[in-house]
Every structure is written in C-alpha cells, then in structure tokens.
Amino acid sequence: MKRILILSMLLLSLAIQAQEKNTVYLFSYFKNNGQDGLHLAYSRDGLTWQALKNDESFLKPEVSKDKLMRDPCIIRGADGKFHMVWTVSWTDKTIGYASSTDLIYWSPQIAIPVMAHEEGARNCWAPEITYDAKKKQYMIYWATTIKGKFLETASEKESGYNHRMYYTLTKDFKTFSPTRLLYEPGFNVIDASIVKDGKRYVMFLKDETREPVQKNLKIAYSKKINGPYSAASKPFTGNYWAEGPTAFKHQGNWIVYFDKYTLKQYGALSSRDLENWEDISAKISLPKGIRHGSILNITEEELQKLIHVKMVE
Secondary structure, three states: OHHHHHHHHHHHHHHHHHHHHOOEEEEEEEOOOOOOOEEEEEEOOOOEOEEOHHHOOOEOOOOOOOOOOEEEEEEEOOOOOEEEEEEOOOOOOOEEEEEEOOOOOEOOOEEEOOOOOOOOEOOOEEEEEEEEOOOOEEEEEEEEOEOOOOHHHOOOOHHHOOOEEEEEEEOOOOOOOOOEEEEOOOOOEEEEEEEEEOOEEEEEEEEOOOOOOOOEEEEEEEOOOOOOOOOOOOOOOOOOOOEEEEEEEEOOEEEEEEEEOOOOEEEEEEEOOOOOOEEOHHHOEOOOOOEEEEEEEEOHHHHHHHHOHHHHO
C-alpha cells in the first residue's frame, strides 16, 4: 500500500512537471500612456518574454473621453472566454470591459459605471478580475479616491489622491452588484491583485503612502474573495518605489512581477512561502517600455494563433 502511494505521488509529480513544461504564460500590458491599447508578450519559462505582433497593439481603446487602455487585466473565465478590464481615463468613474475567444478579435468595448453613484469619486484605477469558482461569479475590483473620505490618511502631495479598494460582483458582465468597499488597510492603497491559493485568497497590493513614504508592495489574506482581508504584511519589495504587482506560480514558486517605476525598469521576486523572497530581477527579460498589466496561462495552440495573427488579419 505504501509503495502504491509513493508511486501515485511520483506519477502526479511527473504529470505536474510535464504540464508546467508545456505551459505558456501571456503578459498583457500597456505602453506610454495607454493611448494605443493592448500589448501582449509570451514566455515559456516565466522569465524571458517576447512581444507579439512586433509589439503593436492588439486592441485600440474606444471608450471614455480619454480613450486610454491602461493596466489591462485578462483572465480566462469559466465560460472559456477571455475577460478583460482596464483603466479608461485618469478621471472617469468608469472602467473598460471587453471579451474574446482568442485574444485577437474582441467584443464591443463597454464602460462599466462602477463609481457613477459617488459624487465625490475622482477616479477608477487599475481594475482587475478574479473568479470565485464556489459562487460561480466574478469580482471586479479597483482603486478610487473619494473626496472627504479617510481623511486620517490624507496628504496634500500627489494631488491629494487617497485610494481605497472597491468591488462589484457579476456572473455575466451585464448586471453588476452595488459597489462596495473591499479593503481599508488604514493607508492609501492601490494596485490590488488577488489570486486563489488553496483555500485562501492572496491579495498583493501597493502601499501608496507618501508621508512618511512607503511606495512598496505588501500582502493580505482572506478566506473569502471579497474579504474581510487581514492587515497588510510588512513590505516584501526593496528600497525603491514599486507598483503594479502581478503574480503566478512556476514550478512551485511564486513569481511576482512589478514596475520599479521611478527607475523605469521592471522587477521580479520569487518565493515558495510568500514570506522569504529572492530578487530575480537580473534573470528576467521583457519588451522595452512594458508597463503595468497581468499574467495568465494560455495553450500552445492559442499562442501559435497569436504568433501568426498578421497572417489571419
């Protein structure tokens, strides 16, 4: 019986290794101010990334007065489609949404008025989507500053922005639950990115505090996708300003990519336990000018279609 158990564990390990060997990672990102839209790059080892379509845009922004496509977040939904949200403007109370079956041809873009009910809402930045398999619904979440709220952490610097994380739930991207507060850690917070880890949810987030300066990445945990989330951990990034975390697992290791934005370069950290971190920034290679986005898994077949996209357009 013991031998059978050991053999089963070995076969499972080999199957996981084979699956990871064939995994293709896709990085969705924007460049400059996000005016030209969605960019995509791929990697097989999670370290070296190659831009697709000669680093030209796959989808040009059409919604909002500013017509931007910043911070694109794409996930594969339970319906097999790719669902994407993004920042449409510096000041709008909406976020962008579109879907696709192949990452090449997209549905009409719509603006979801997630903060239209808040008269004092100043922005909707860096939205992301996470799927709740238990309740079969999606949570869309983003950062907003609302005038007159959370004054205890307000600062006059950086135009007085003082964000908290908000969310809405949807099953079909047509109807949405009322917007609610997702995370109030007691500081200016932005760029949350939530992933499922076993029975818990892990939120990677940016402490945006300017006085005294933080500008680093932290982690919070919850048993439920919409919280409550724990107090934020100590920073796991170093002595530089960091933002836009996106995380995935590769060969049992967590890898978190993020933007060292004041240094105009990307960084990456690796960990097995989300507590002890190794800086692997020197091992990564990314397209020039890449900015805040997300990483997901795709198949080799899907990648080949993206590689040959010019042939089918």
